[in-house]
Amino acid sequence: MTTPPLVSAFGGQQQAQAARxxxxxxxxxxxxxxxxxxxxxxxxxxxxxxxxxxxxxxxxHPNTHQDRLGKLQEHLxxxxxxxxxxxxxxxxxxxxxxxxxxxxxxQLIPFVEDDSSKxxxxxxxxxxxxxxxxxxxxxxxxxxxxxxxxxxxxxxxxRNLIWEINSMLAVRS
Numbered sequence: 536m537t538t539p540p541l542v543s544a545f546g547g548q549q550q551a552q553a554a555r556x557x558x559x560x561x562x563x564x565x566x567x568x569x570x571x572x573x574x575x576x577x578x579x580x581x582x583x584x585x586x587x588x589x590x591x592x593x594x595x596h597p598n599t600h601q602d603r604l605g606k607l608q609e610h611l612x613x614x615x616x617x618x619x620x621x622x623x624x625x626x627x628x629x630x631x632x633x634x635x636x637x638x639x640x641x642q643l644i645p646f647v648e649d650d651s652s653k654x655x656x657x658x659x660x661x662x663x664x665x666x667x668x669x670x671x672x673x674x675x676x677x678x679x680x681x682x683x684x685x686x687x688x689x690x691x692x693x694r695n696l697i698w699e700i701n702s703m704l705a706v707r708s
Contacts, residue, residue, distance in 0.1 A: 565624055566625065569617055583610065586603070
């Protein structure tokens with residue numbers, strides 16, 4: 536899962552300008568892929584370490600040991616490269632977001648408020664206005680619950696009717 540370089544060797548001035556103007560969302564995606572690569576490499580390192588034999592007097596093949604040691608060193612080198620790449624992406628994201636006003640996380644997390652769980656500050660004059668879309672979603676959810684209840688009752692009635700019909704057929708024969 537390696538990520539493509541931001542500027543290719545064949546690129547001209549347009550690609551270099553596009554690489555400088557990479558938006559924060561694509562930087563976050565690149566950072567996410569880099570973290571996934573780091574996790575994958577770390578898992579491979581642990582797999583190699585688990586398969587290595589300890590030098591406890593048992594004869595081992597030097598070629599196999601050197602091959603595994605080379606793979607381990609390559610994974611560790613690649614891991615350090617990935618961490619440097621992640622650091623660059625992190626710094627660039629922080630640089631892009633430096634001028635933005637921070638939004639409190641409480642405003643980013645949607646929640647359903649019951650009557651019993653209202654806070655005192657919300658019940659005061661500073662009541663939070665509910666958007667029209669949120670109201671529509673709550674209405675649709677309420678209607679869906681009602682329809683589900685009706686369908687459950689119909690299924691129960693059909694189940695009882697089938698049971699009664701089967702009972703009558705069993706008595707008849």
